[in-house]
Amino acid sequence: MSGDLLMVEGLSKRFAGRGRSVRALDDVSFSIRKGETLGIVGPSGSGKSTLARVLLRLIEPDAGRILIDGEDWRSLSPKALRHRRGDIQMVFQDPLSAFNPRTTIGKAIMDPLRIHAVGKRHSRMAALAELLQRVGLSADMASRRIHEVSGGQRQRVALARALASRPRLVVLDEALSALDVSLRGQMLELLVRLQRDEGISFLFIGHDPAVVRMISHRVAVMDQGRIVETGDADAVFSDPRSDTGKALIAAIPTWR
């Protein structure tokens, strides 16, 4: 038993248009174990977000394999995929654009419960209250609309919605980048607690390597669609081997 939840092999994706062609992903391979956080760092345009979207099957790759618990994710039929989508969820950078502005927070979190048929109708209200509580929000939040709550609360709602379908892997794409520093620390602690309690795996993408270092067990450094370095977070951050890794880490601002 390897304990790998996700295994990715040779993922490639090329975007072409107007005579230009960009290799957004170039032969990307990695794995994430159960209960593990893999951090992805890299400069803008290195392919981090394309990778997230390919894993969610929001974009089809040109080549490569995605195995979840040994099962080929890319060969799932549309029907089977619909059933399994709940296994991988995503939290985006800007929660305001990730929600229907007219719906209530309660409904936004209930939708995935309904779609993925988690529990019976009457038990879903209890599930909603429990989800809100797990991300540190009070139950009366359910009747409010997303624009009525603060940025930090919004991102907790996005996390609650992602957790609703009981995912095994949550992809966080710059999920903390828009938050104030104090809120960012609280969210990091919340993610770590959820992971310890429930064994969820995270793919944590961030443009701020210092934040990625705090929460990741292992780190992959991306540049121009390739993984140029990967290893334990401690090792990569204390002694980066790739030029990209060195440059990213040297540029972290500090007051000390």
Next chain:
Amino acid sequence: MTKVLCSIRDLSVAYPTPTGAQHALKSVSLDIIAGEKLAIIGESGSGKSTLSLALTGLLARQAMVDGVMSWPGLGSAPRAGRDIGIVFQDPGSSLNPVLTIGDQVGEGARRHLGLGRKAARDKAIELLSRVRIPQPEKAAGAYPHQFSGGQQQRIAIAAAIAAGPAVLIADEATSALDTIVQAEIAALLEDLVTNGDMTLIFVTHDIGLAASLADRIAVFRTAELVECGDARSVVNAPRADYTRQLLATHIDLHSPRLVGAADVR
């Protein structure tokens, strides 16, 4: 000798809301020294961006302003674009998508320095090379979408300094960029200010970045100035509890990691 460029006394700015006036700045007093690099730091809603809009005279019309802002270093209130240049967080929304880079960078020089079309074009090319855009002649004829986010921010900086302003305000100008590009833009701002006889007001939420760039730091929280002083002493011996809290929550390579290898099942 230190020369006061701008003197702010008891400045308050409030916006009308359905539930009454909401203060964005509350009796702020602060001197900006000519030639310094002053960092304005704070979290969302601290009033830091309102201060940069007040300095530039770009406050919304319904804003209620009280207090005194005088400019002994300039003699009169600054004209936005001429005496004071500003760069915002998102260069994509500050550049006009249908105008060439050359036209946009040269616009300030045409309007404020009275340059003709040809002279403004030459000036734009000179500015583009000063902010280190490769092949500036070719770049002048290109459009914003043809450049990366970091290059767009360099172009926005070139446009902001086109009329040779005495003050350059960078309002979260590096926040949307990756750390490598952020460090490059910070170095560019530092170089432009040092060699161009300008005053830099650097608005940021990142106390680490502020400490590495600025001479002085002013800390804002919920519309009030919490403390202001020499950058080294603000981070090494903060007087306000809030500053201590900001330093404690700042995440850098010295922050303790939250997970270890043993957690993985």
